[in-house]
Amino acid sequence: MSERIFGHIPGYPVGSWFESRAALSEAGLHRPQVAGISGTEGEGADSIVLSGGYEDDADWGNEIVYTGHGGRDRGTGKQITHQKLSRGNLALAKSRLAGLPVRVIRGSTHKSNYSPPHGYRYDGLYRVEDHWQERGRAGYYIWRYRLIKSAEAGIEDSQAATESKGSYSVPQRQETTVLRIVRDTKLTRKIKEAYNYHCQICKIRLEGSAGPYAEAAHIRPLGMPHNGSDSLDNLLCLCPNHHVLFDYGAFAIADDLSLIGIEGSLTLVDGHCLGQANLRYRREHYFLGS
Template sequence: MAERIFGHIPNVYEGDNFENRLTLSHSKVHRPTQAGISGSQKEGADSIVLSGGYEDDQDLGDVIIYTGHGGRDPDSKKQVANQILSDKNLALAINCQNGLPVRVIRGASHKSQFSPEFGYRYDGLYKVVKYWKKKGKSGFNVWLFRLEKIDTDKSLGFEVKEDAPEYAKTTRTTVIQQRINRDYSLTIRVKEIYNFHCQVCNTKLFTNAGFYAEAAHIKPLGEPHHGPDTLDNLLCLCPNHHVMFDFGGFMIDDDFTLVGLDGKLTVKPEHQINKDFLRYHREHFTI
C-alpha cells in the first residue's frame, strides 16, 4: 500500500480542479475512487470528499460539520442504522487527537454554495477540532466531525497572498506559495517513542479514540524562528505542559533538568534532542 501523505500533495494547489474521481485518485489528492474518507483507524484520515452523501452534513465554507461513515441506505441516502466509532470514523477521530490535517475536496454533486460547478475541486487543508455523537435527522446515531480551515495566510506561513500593484484595478491577486511541508509522521513517531506519556509529568491520557499526547516543537516553525520539522526538535507533552512550554512557563537545561518545575525531562536513547534548540527556547521564551 502506498504511503499515506498528510498535508498538501506536491505540485497540487488549493483550487485545482479534477474531472472525475479517477483523475482525483491518480493525483494522490484522494486515492479511493468511491469512499468519501481516505484513511485507516491506525494512521488517521488524509483526505475526504464532500459529495452530498449524508443528510446531516453542513458546509459553512471555512467550517464543515462532516458526517461520519456508515449506516446509510445507498439508494435513499437516508440513515438506516447507527454509526459506530471505528474504521473511517475512528480515522478522523485520530486526526483530532494527533493534530493531523485532512485534505478537503468538494464535488459538484455536493449541495453547497461552496461546491464547484463541475467535477471536483481541492479546497485545502482542514483540521478536525472536535467530534461527537448525536441522533441524526433520520433518528439514528451518527458521528459528526467539526472541521476548520487551516488559515494558510496566518498559520506557519503555508501561503501568503499579496495584492499585485499592476492589478490594482482588477480582482486578480498574485499568490506566492510559501508552504511549510510538515512531516506529520514525526509527530506520530515522537509519541510512539514515549508510548504517549508526557516527557515532563509522565501522564498518559486515554480517550475514546485511543491515547492522546501532543508533539511540541522546541524551536517553533515558521516566521520568525525558522525551527526545523525534525525529530530532534520535538517533545512529547501532555496538553498542560505543551501550553506551559510554548509560553515560557518552564524551560529545559542542557542536562534536561526542568527549570520552573521540579524534576527532569524524560529522554529515551532513540530520541536525540538538539540542545541548540533548548538554548534557543531559553533565550526567547522565558523571562
C-alpha cells in the same frame, strides 16, 4: 502502496480542479474512488470528499460539520442504522487526537455555495477541532466532525505517516491562521479563582514557576452546531489531563455530580450551579458509555 501523506500534495495547490474521483485518486489527493474518508484507524485520516452524500452535513466555507460514514441503505441512500466509531470514522477522530491536517475536496454534487460548478476541487487543509455523536434527521446516531480551515500562506508542504529512524533535521516554520471562538477571559479567571486553581475532578492544584495553572472547560461546547453558552453554569475548572479526558469522552458527569466512566464525584463550591441540560448534552453527544 506509497506511504500516506498528511498535508498538501506537491504539484497540486489549493484550487486544483479534477474531472472525476479517479483523477483525484491518481493525483494522490484522495485515494478511495468511492469512500468519502481516506485513512485508517491506526494512521488517521488524510483527506475527505464533500459530495452531498449525507443530509446532515453543514458547510460555512472555513468551517465544516462533516458526517461520518456507515448506516445507510445502499439502494436508497437513507440512514437505516446507527453509525459506529470505526474505520474512517475512527480515522478522523485519530486525526483530531494527533493534530493531523486533513485535505478537503468539494464535489459539484455537494449542496453548498462553496462547491465547484462541476467536478471536484481541492480546497486546502483543515483541522479536526471536535467530534461527537448525535441523532441525525433520520433518527439514528451519526458521528459529526467539526473542521476548521488553516490558511497555509501558500506553502506546499507534506508530512508522511512514518518517520525515518535516526534521521534528524531542523523543522521548518510556516505561518498559519486558525479561526477560533473568542471566549470571555473574565469568566475563565473567575472559575479558576473560585476553585483556587484546584481541579474539580482530582482536586490537584498545579504549581508552575509563574504561579498556579488550571484550565476552564466548557461542558456544552461553544459555537455551531452545539451553541453552548459562555457562562459559569457551563464551565468547569479542570487540570489539563482531565480536561483532555473530558473533551474526548472518557468520562461524563451525572446529574447528581457522580462521575461516569471513572471513579469519584465532581467537587462543587457554593455559588457554582451547573446547568443540568448542559450535563445531559455532554453525556448524550460525547460519552460512548451513555
